[in-house]
Amino acid sequence: MEGPGRGIRGTAWTVILFLLLPLAVVLPVSLTDQPYLSLPLHTLSLQYYANLLHSADWQSSILQSLLVACVSAGIAVILGTLCAIGCWRMGDHWAKAIQALMLIPIVVPTIVYALGLYRFYAQLGLLDTLLGIILAHAVTAIPYVVVIVSTGLSGVDARLEQAARSLGAGPIVAMRRVLLPLLRPAMLSGGLFAFVHSWDELVIVLFIAGRRVFTLPRRMWDGINDKLDPTLAAVAVLLVILSAALLFLDLWLRARREQT
Amino acid sequence: MNSGAYRWFPIPALLLLVLAYLVPLSQVLMISVTDPELGLGNYALLVTSPSIARVLATTARICVITATAALVLGYVVAYCMTQARPAVRRLMLVGVLLPLWVSVLARSFAWVTLLRREGVVNSVLMGAGLIQSPLPLMWNEFGVSVGMIHTMLPYAILPMASHMRGLDPALMAAARGMGASRAQAFRRVFLPLSLPGVIGAGVLVLIFSLGFYVTPVLLGGGRVRMVAEYISLQIQELLQWGTGTMLATALIAAIGLLLFLLSRAVGLRALSGAR
Amino acid sequence: MTQEFGDDLRLLGRRGLLGGVAAASFAPSLVRAAVPEVVMCNWGGDAMKAFNDAFVGPYATSTGGKLVLDGSGPTNGKIRAMVEAKNVSWDLCDSGVTGLAELATRNLLAPIDYTVVDKSKVEPAFAYEYGVCNYMFSSVMAWDTTRVKGTPTMADFFDLKKIPGKRMIRKDSQAMIEMALVADGVPIDKLYPMDVDRAIAKFQTIKDSILTWDTGAQSQSLLRDGEVSMGWLWHTRATLLKREPNSKIDWNFTGGVLQPGLWVVPKGNPAGKQAMMAIASMQDPANQVKLLSALGNGPANPKAAPLVPEDLRSIDPGYPSNAAVQSLINADWYHDNHGKTFKRFLDFLSA
Structure with missing residues (x-):
């Protein structure tokens, strides 16, 4: 099959370079010898990586964020995918209403939700708890999953699933065997966005956290607000390296599988 | 056909939405008619306050610019990803996914480093003799748009790409086989088929950009005031909770109306992903 | 761990x-x-x-x-x-x-x-x-010594011909209104009740050259990076800037606002x-x-x-000698005027 023209491909790669541009800055900044976010002046230094690896505060924040982001993204992916599939099959006005409703968490400015959440959690005793943050992040991440999985579903031929059902498969089996494999890329990107949403979420955390819950964004905010602490650049670089390593490992494994 | 079982699928998500979102939200939105006094005084501000009108206009302008740029550029990337060999596609995917791991805070400061007066971009351009004095790339709507488009691109690319991959490549091949040029086959076959993905991504990106807070604050230099910052100021500093929650309510109504009109225009099935 | x-x-x-x-x-x-x-x-x-x-x-x-x-x-x-x-x-x-x-x-x-x-x-x-x-703490004026010769006056903050370059203020009317009035010639002990219109009109004369800061760290980096040639910021941040090795930043309390x-x-x-x-x-x-x-x-x-x-x-x-050259913020005035003044100031900035 012939691909798109050279001009189109050139544009696509330019956009990808644009996406990577901030990374090209964050890497040298993480190696700065200065006490604030800046390009290195005289020499390269690993002090902010050392800070990250030796500071109990940063480690505790990373673990808290990891837990919150994994659990909330898990909840969002499961509930969001189910919701998208249900709406897809219903395909009526109810489905449309449910999908519009699911968008509300990204329409409402976060600070307004945070304010409501504060009053609500105060009654339930969930302020300044990880459970409280997880629930809030899960519900605000569902829209991403619903939108992306719905978009993925619109490319799926409903007859495939109907065929499976007519051969005697129940809805659960039909979903697992036919739909879920087709939806894997959409679920993965939805889950990724849900994870990143929680991993980067600051407004809710600042409003409902107190002395105990100190997620990574809050730690970074604390450092940047006060003195542009370059440790957040080191966090970004480590994450990029880690995720790049995982992605390349995946590429390599697939390439090997295709060869054999 | 027995689709009865599927009716239950959205229930868990709806339960979570109602309990953890709509209940606390509705309590707080009530403030818009009770604070500082009972009545619709806050809603009158929508038509009487020039500063709110300006904030909303700025927000709409930047969101439309951001969403359009992210969709057009993102479409090109998604299209190339779909058409590329698997290895190249995954490489492109890596390029799209990596920036997600850099927090919005770190990214904003990277843009400051790149775009400020004595920043990397201006230094390179001046070193190359292309410009005589630094370009105003930051502390204005341009800088804010660059930062927002960058953040939004992955959210535009991934839904469009995952939708395009579900399309049947045989259709394009058939069109070509019947003598259509590459451009014709794209315009007549691929583009219309890929539209639901574009609409899904567009809704996500447009709505998502409404809520931007950090990027306009850090890259706008105080000049670019978007609705999220305005609302936050009302709630956190000025304690004008009525005004802040009124604006949130108005946003929900405006987006609801937009979705309604959109579903009328493109058909509700395309929007809900149903066939 | x-x-x-x-x-x-x-x-x-x-x-x-x-x-x-x-x-x-x-x-x-x-x-x-x-x-x-x-x-x-x-x-x-x-x-x-x-x-x-x-x-x-x-x-x-x-x-x-x-x-x-x-x-x-x-x-x-x-x-x-x-x-x-x-x-x-x-x-x-x-x-x-x-x-x-x-x-x-x-x-x-x-x-x-x-x-x-x-x-x-x-x-x-x-x-x-x-x-x-x-x-x-105080809100004070700091400047880039590579671009400002000698010790500038508050009035120089609004003189773009004499001292080219951008000016930095806080995205908050508190203390900024006072300092604009002082720069316009109002004595430090006769500021209140403040003439907000006059202060905004003063800012209007340099509007295109104004950059604002939100966090203290940001005020430091705008001056350090040479984005602005003069700025109004907290004295604590000005002190940190001046103490940095090879610093090009200087500041003083003159015309500043002493705040609790x-x-x-x-x-x-x-x-x-x-x-x-x-x-x-x-x-x-x-x-x-x-x-x-x-x-x-x-x-x-x-x-x-x-x-x-x-x-x-x-x-x-x-310290008495420092307090003597600054105005003293008046909480009673803010009690009655803060909300509307702040909104007015932000509207001016984003207009």
Whole structure:
């Protein structure tokens, strides 16, 4: 099959370079010898990586964020995918209403939700708890999953699933065997966005956290607000390296599988 | 056909939405008619306050610019990803996914480093003799748009790409086989088929950009005031909770109306992903 | 590390939905000590350690009680949310004149008990019904010495021909209105009631050259990076900039605005009257000088002046010779005018 023209491909790669541009800055900044976010002046230094690896505060924040982001993204992916599939099959006005409703968490400015959440959690005793943050992040991440999985579903031929059902498969089996494999890329990107949403979420955390819950964004905010602490650049670089390593490992494994 | 079982699928998500979102939200939105006094005084501000009108206009302008740029550029990337060999596609995917791991805070400061007066971009351009004095790339709507488009691109690319991959490549091949040029086959076959993905991504990106807070604050230099910052100021500093929650309510109504009109225009099935 | 993570996990259910399980593990903290714990909330960062070093130890020694810091930022919004939800977790909040204006007018604060807090140990202008000075700071002018020859005047801030380059102000009307009026020729002791129209008109003359800052760190980087040639910022940040190696930044107090950092007590605070004891304990001049040397925050207690070491006098905002060249912020004016002035100022910036 012939691909798109050279001009189109050139544009696509330019956009990808644009996406990577901030990374090209964050890497040298993480190696700065200065006490604030800046390009290195005289020499390269690993002090902010050392800070990250030796500071109990940063480690505790990373673990808290990891837990919150994994659990909330898990909840969002499961509930969001189910919701998208249900709406897809219903395909009526109810489905449309449910999908519009699911968008509300990204329409409402976060600070307004945070304010409501504060009053609500105060009654339930969930302020300044990880459970409280997880629930809030899960519900605000569902829209991403619903939108992306719905978009993925619109490319799926409903007859495939109907065929499976007519051969005697129940809805659960039909979903697992036919739909879920087709939806894997959409679920993965939805889950990724849900994870990143929680991993980067600051407004809710600042409003409902107190002395105990100190997620990574809050730690970074604390450092940047006060003195542009370059440790957040080191966090970004480590994450990029880690995720790049995982992605390349995946590429390599697939390439090997295709060869054999 | 027995689709009865599927009716239950959205229930868990709806339960979570109602309990953890709509209940606390509705309590707080009530403030818009009770604070500082009972009545619709806050809603009158929508038509009487020039500063709110300006904030909303700025927000709409930047969101439309951001969403359009992210969709057009993102479409090109998604299209190339779909058409590329698997290895190249995954490489492109890596390029799209990596920036997600850099927090919005770190990214904003990277843009400051790149775009400020004595920043990397201006230094390179001046070193190359292309410009005589630094370009105003930051502390204005341009800088804010660059930062927002960058953040939004992955959210535009991934839904469009995952939708395009579900399309049947045989259709394009058939069109070509019947003598259509590459451009014709794209315009007549691929583009219309890929539209639901574009609409899904567009809704996500447009709505998502409404809520931007950090990027306009850090890259706008105080000049670019978007609705999220305005609302936050009302709630956190000025304690004008009525005004802040009124604006949130108005946003929900405006987006609801937009979705309604959109579903009328493109058909509700395309929007809900149903066939 | 594992220990810490264990603690984190336990947070999952702090007296929440899993309350039954969690109550057991938190039982010890529910037992009320003889002296209730006092929670003091500030804005995080370096101030956490500095406040801890200066005040927590002495408070424990003098009262036998515990003073705990929370750095999550006592915004007006969060204080109102706490008070209205009757779920106040802070006893003392690090606020200011504008915070006082918004919070006190809405009846969200407990009055300061001046039978416990010693009014003679605080600058009289900064002891209010619902807030009392805990340190002093100034908004001052700093400049880039590579672009400004000699010591500039406040009027030079608006003279783009004499000194080219951008100007930096805070995205907050507080102190910025005062400084614009001083630059326009209003004497520092005749500022109030302020002519906001006149100040805005003054800013209008350099509008296209104005950049604003939100956080203290940002004000430092705009000057350090050469984005602006002059700027109005907190004296604490100006001090840090001047101390950096090879610094090109200089500043002075002339024409600046002396402001109080205020302790305010949210209504219904958990430790009740004990909060006043904590404020009283922090009035000790020697400990306030410790805060000055750590952060540059000036002592609230006028009796601290003789204790200020010679090398710190030039950065102590309330030191008599420094206070003499600055205006003194007027909380009464802000009580009546803050909200509308702030909105007006922001509208001007984004217009």
